[in-house]
Amino acid sequence: MIKNYIFDFGNVLARFDPDELTAVHVGDANTRKTVSDVVFDRLYWDRLDDGSITDEEVKSGICSRLPSELHECACRVYEDWIISMPTIKGMDKVVADIKARGGKLYLLSNISIGFAETYTANPAVKDVLDLFDGLVFSGPIGLAKPHRAIYEHLLSRFQLTAEECLFIDDNAGNIAAAKEVGIHGYLFDGDVDALRKSLLLEES
16 A cells, blocks of 8 residues: 655656756847756766765856856856746645645655755745655765665655555656665656546545
8 A cells, every 4th residue: 555655856846947947047049058058967967966066066067168158147047946946737736635635745856955955945846845754855865866775765764665655756767766676656747637547636
């Protein structure tokens, strides 16, 4: 029986779209692509996920790859992405309904130390995560999905039984890794109604 619901964050609870996040500060389409490609380069974000690079090092790297006239806006995009992220419509209700019927909620997200320290500055994100019983951010613990250790960390930290957990993520590799430690998985494709039906949540 599933008692614990483990959610990924980006593109499950909130929409992580580099172009959209860059557009908040950069209007011109060509410039926006240039800035977005550098600011959201996995060169930095994989290391942010495992906590091996600082925000200042990221901004320094970004500036080293862009012309000087784009430094200010590129750094602003990086500094503001957390407060600029919109939640995915309907997911707040999914989370609230699970909570209302007695399910336990946990977050398991590949995300930076900076996010873990400042996500409360985004009211919509804070409102959703305030409902959770436990949060695991990869950056602060130096472990990232799909490494087995991060799933074992979550189970140990919150004393969960793997077979009683369902992990909801948009990455098939992350789901496969969760299943290797005995956690059930649901591959989220953006269809909130399909997720509700799978979780047997009644419409209201």
